[in-house]
Amino acid sequence: MKNPILNFLIAPVLACGIACPVVPGAAHAETGATALVQTYLASGRIGEAEEQLLAMTAAATGNTDAQFGLGLARSARAFEKLSQALYGVGFASKAQGYQALFGLRAPIPVNPNPQPVTYDEFRAILAAFVADLESADRALQAVGDKPAKLSVDLSIARFDWNGDGMLGAEDQFGTAISDINDDGSTKPFLVSFDTADAKWLRGYSNILMAVTKAWLSHDFSETWDYSFRLLFPRAVSTMAAAEGGDIHDNTLFGVEKQQADDLADLVTFLHTIRWPVQDKALWSEVRDHLRAVIALNRETWALIGKEADDDHEWLPGPRQKSGVLPSFDVTEERIQAWLGLLSRFEAALDGKLLIPHWRFSKGIDAAKLFDEPQPFDLILWVTGPAALPYLSEGPVMAGNEWNQILAIFEGNFAAYAFYFN
Template sequence: MRKFISLIIVASLSSFGLSAPVRAEGAATELLQKYLANGRIGEADEQLLSLASQATDNADAQLGLGLVRSARAFEKLSQSLYRYGFGSKSDGYEMFLGRVPSEVAKNHDPEPITYEQFRDLLATFIADLDVADKALTAVGAKPAKLEVDLSVARFDWNGDGNVGSEDHIGSIFSDKDESGEAVPFIVGFDSADAKWLQGYDNLLMAVAKAWLSHDFSESWNGSFSVVFPRAVSTMSQANGKNAEDYTM
């Protein structure tokens, strides 16, 4: 799951910024680079919001805020999925990620999750993306430029509060030098990218809203224990297991 979510986060930040890099200097760029490198993007949100509030025409800060909030939505989703052991016993999951990454990503002591909690998880994801969308809307037609080295990107994908080498997702897509270290992967962002990312965020919100628009409790009871090992469902009850007597 870590690698899967990491690739989604990286795609959301880099796939629309692969045009020729544009030099961009300023406080917004420095803040974004700093907190992306240390894996504290929640703190980047606070700092960029403060910077944007000081001057409503600071499009760089507004763009940075939209980027950070989009990435933060995925980070929070990753943390929630890890908490509930998403994919820990799914053969299809291991086939998709490969055995080694899936072993690393497994949560061997997941929390139980109910149908209602899963719906809440989706609702939170929608709300987080909506906040990001509003930040990107504020960029408008104002010129904005940011330049970021994504090779240093780190995310607290499992929510343990510790950002170590296993959280260095920038190494997944960056080239390596002779010593095995990630080489800089510089990406330029501008106002057009804000509109692209808005479309991306809205597409994902639409998918999540489609799930929430109907009652899928029957599917939950019949099959979701495949991807959530401690899913509280009629199937788990029929198998004689509940959240308290579960063992991995």
């Protein structure tokens, strides 16, 4: 991988959710599902594969390859639709400088002529993404624990990120995850996805649904009105209306006004993160998704532990050395440390293990965060006052436990966390 940051921010989230093209001679190819999806994936029309995959699953209820392919196709389409919607309203247009600073390249290209977007329209984009992920999750859930295998070459993946109906260089996903040959072509990136990977993808879907529903369950309209032009150049907001017209002085203390505006919007963004919960039921679903992630992780590693093959594994077990990301050493010690951390996280969600805060000897009861939600104020959480309603007596996760876990991953815990989900 030429860019390790890009690899972990994009490939683990998208790669398993984008494709199931068949490699010649791959197992289970007799179902035709893998060949079908490869055709649509390579042509950048992955969404059009859904109807035929649905027909395959209806014709043979035991066709787990087709069921897996359906979940993958729906996951891919969820990301593609989100990208197209965000491109339309100019997301990340101002963020290119920040991306360059950190060596990142977003899959969403810059829109030179974005559309205006309102607060309600942005919320509708997020709601549509959740609905698409839920549809993908239902399809993957039907795979269950039954054998399924899709041998794939992710280097051929193409997506219409901007929704213009044409495939250009920016739509070639393979260049983001594959190495390049001397002639400029992408090297094959072969992966054999299996049942454990279907669980893994469901885990990631639930993480993304939890994050998105956390947004949707809160009222962040004030932040939108005062600072969201930082993310969307044509956000319809109170500040945009007030600043209409020409500005004669284009500098402020020697700084270009646009740069000064962006800095002011960033400060305002942080200051106005004081969002009340407007949908308690949806906020409660966030905890349900997090619990699902824990359960799916356990099922994933249980299935991996039973695998006897060693074939281009996306997520290999300790006895499988044919992982597609060789920089990761997946050992039994690391798996057990990860599962142990998930158990602590589960105990925290249930209020049985308290979360430490730097200012207090007592710990934070995370169960109360969901059962008795207060407005989320970022600054007051950092400084301490927002934690006061949730402080409780009881066992608090000790810092030395966390340090022991970090030591097992040799200082690379964040990367493994992205990989393991």
